Amino acid sequence: MRVLGLISGTSADGIDAAIAEIHGQQADLQVDLIAFETIAYDPALRDRILEVAAGFPLSVAELTALDAAIAQSFARAAQTLIARLGSVDLIGSHGQTVYHQPPQVGQLGWSVQLGWGAAIAQQTGIPTISNFRSADLAVGGQGAPLVPAVDLWLLGSDSENRCVQNIGGIGNLTWLPRRDRPDWQTEVRGWDTGPGNSLLDLAVQKLSQGRLSYDAGGEWAATGRIDQALCDRWLQEDDYFRLPPPKSTGRERYGWQFLETWAAELDRLSAADQLATLTEFTAISIADNYRRFLPALPDRVLLCGGGLHNQFLVQRLQQHLPTVAIASTDEFGVNSQAKEAIAIAVLAYWRQHNRQGNLPAVTGAKRAALLGDVFIP
Template identity: 55%
Template sequence: MTLVVGLISGTSVDGIDAALVNITGRTEDIQVELLAANTYPYPTDLRSQILAACKGEAISIPQLAALDDAIALCFAQAAQNIQAGHPPAELIGSHGQTVFHRPPALGCRDVACNVSTTQYSLGYSLQLGRGAAIAQLTNTPTVSNFRAADIAVGGHGAPLVPKVDAYLLSHLYEARCVQNLGGIGNVAYLPPRSHVNWEEKVRGWDTGPANTLLDLAVQHLTDGAQTYDRDGNWAASGTPCHPLVEQWLSQDFFHLPPPKSTGRELFGWEYLQQCLVDAQSYQLSAADLLATLTEFTVVSIVHSYRTFLPQMPARVLLCGGGSRNLYLKQRLQFHLEVPVLTTDEAGLSADFKEAIAFAVLAYWRQQGIPGNLPQVTGAKQAVLLGELA
């Protein structure tokens, strides 16, 4: 039995999700018991600095170092707070804060490691909050920088959670999709465990925006007074503009076959500016705009299932903050025609699944078990993920 802390702040940049878990077993027999979980919001000023960096605003190297330090400190505090009242954890898995993500160039797998290639084509993904600093501040071995090793072998470095989903959420007889609705959406397709070589048939990719555009639109519409559309109530009072959803869906990203990953670099502030211009040409109200952006998230997910999955799942399990958006959930249910539940209903916290996953990935690193799925990330091979400090 190993006591592990998992930490992540995702693309919504709303705060650090921390989970304290007890882990036993290895892969097929892994068991995870959640002992404590909490979200620790970033100080407002730090959140603004992170969002500015994500937006691509210029930042000097000393400013970058200070940002890295401030994030590491917040992560270390979160690790300490979540352990209060429990025996000390043996290990921390810290994803850190993504501030930049660049997928590899198309066809990268064949050329990435060829030094004679003039154009370097590997991906690049930067997570701030140094693991070495967290290890020192907490006096606990810490695994961090999880995406680099997969990227070095030609992968996207994302999504990494599907292997954890496979062992914690797959079913003996039922094909399932686990759909994360964070800032960005991603899916893990889990074939029935009774199928021969079922692990090799697991699939996963980033589906596109989940809440990023919605959150940015709400902030724009309320002059920053609100940061998200609670329960989707505002969007529910509008009507989706279907021609606009179709227009947005024609973008290349949605037609690219997996492996694929994305981030705020594509579905961020600039993207929303174009959405606002398009919405004006259809004279959409604020509520209609939010309904249309919600429908865009929903249709992009359903379109990717119909296009890229070997078969439609019998059930979809939602996780991430968007699983609390009742309107989004209702629209997904309408389009999918199979039960749409949350991972809570399968025994795994929908709010803290990503934090739990990075505890498991750190544990696998310590046990010498690769954490990536090459068929998901596009990596040439399965590799150990993360650096241990």
């Protein structure tokens, strides 16, 4: 099938759209990327999304209007690629996450992804699958991360243990044990490691008074000095890092509220020192997750997401994982920037073929489930 995957991450930088030709199912899964593009949100819509994700209150009417506006943006993104590259058989749309609440003891979690799937199907005239997280949440899972089920078949190795580390707004990993082990499929794990680009991007926007949206290449942060004592406090006082997997998080924890909570400590540092310290915190939180919860350090880490291009962040991660080879997923056949959109395309493809898409060992769900709601135009 020719499938279009759509997703906007927690940073709401824009809509990632990937068209892929997909064959096979799991062990024989083959994904050929035809095109990938990031299509920017209208600035006013992006500002509204970030306000809501930061906890800005809104009425039910405002929420549904935002849901419709995001759906229209996703539909236009799909139509942009289709007009240039030809039609597709299926659309998979993750939507825009604005709130994520992991399950608590005796209580199901919930997660809100805006971008009305039925509207996308009707506006494009193409069957659309959306709302991928809800079925996993309904059977007691975290609803995240969902990508490890795809990583398992696209990026595993017969000769080495690997971690696939996405550094989007939030960081998340997939642990892929070497495939020559008899039970390797059941040993795959994945969870959110904590902050990715979220804190850095928000700090840059504040420190530049809105002139910049991110620190290109980590060049600004690289001129600063790391406040190691403050990093250590964050790591020690934040109970998320001690929480064993399965676990998931979002901008609710690592967003404006975090920066406001620690504003007094941050404001005594120069702008460059703040960014250097937040970069170090991001890198050390990833490495700390590896050491606490993986059965062993991986032989290789495959990076993807926007953080891959932050050279200072990658250098700090390598400093904390000196014995581990660090590469990008590009070097192993999966486009690092398109990877999340490709995963959504695969999840939609599986749903269309009635194949379960979650990994209970990753999300903590009681059982495997069909992921996604199907909308036929």
